[in-house]
Amino acid sequence: MxxxxxxxxxxxxxxxxxxxxxxxxxxxxxxxxxxxxxxxxxxxxxxxxxxxxxxxxxRTGIKVADVNYTFTDFDLDVEYADHKSYDVEYENDGNNIYAELDDDLNGVKYNGDKAYDNFADALKQLTFDKNTSDEDVRKEVLKAFALDENYQSFELEVKFQNGEEKHYHHNK
Structure with a gap:
């Protein structure tokens, strides 16, 4: 049982x-x-x-051999009133090109090819080198990117092809 x-x-x-x-x-x-x-x-x-x-x-699809700027890294941050900013990041690490755009002024944010396509023409206009005065660099960058000079702060970090890094800061 x-x-x-x-x-x-x-x-x-x-x-x-x-x-x-x-x-x-x-x-x-x-x-x-x-x-x-x-x-x-x-x-x-x-x-x-x-x-x-x-x-x-x-990362972009752009070939490294297709670009020839005086710099390998370009990091721009321009701050405006009302917490608006314009940020551009470009990096060429020798193998790939990386790009990022965060534009609060026009309400756009792009990465990769789309970002690069939006600011490539501005980068092509830049001719400054490590010996260019800070004021001339600031004016050239604002003009190339068609940015208003009524900003609160301007910050640019650039790494030139020879490896030298330079920082440009200006507050109003």
Missing amino acids: KVFKGILTMPLLLGLLYACNNEDANVDKDKEVTGNNSVVDETTNNNATNNTENEEDE
Whole structure:
């Protein structure tokens, strides 16, 4: 009799275990929190992935051999009233060209080819070198990018082809 009860009980227990296991399969593993370390690790992993994706988004299809500026890095940040700014980032690392444009004045934000296409003509107009005066660089950059001179701050960081870096700052 005990064996008979055991045989009947076994399928019921297996069915119950199967049902419990099935509910766990529907739990969203990203939302399941087992401890603070897991959350931190997931966040760190997501940030690493996002950084890689951002770099890929900023990479252009432009061939390095097709550009010939006096600089390899160009980082412009012009701040205006009402927390508006105009930011341009260009980098030529010898293998790839990266570009980013964040223009609060016109409400546009681009990465990669689209960003580069928006400011390539301005970069082509720039002729300054490491010996050009700060004032002349500022005027040349504002003119090339068609930016208003009524800014609050002007910041430009440039890395020339010889590796020398130069910073240009002006506050009004």
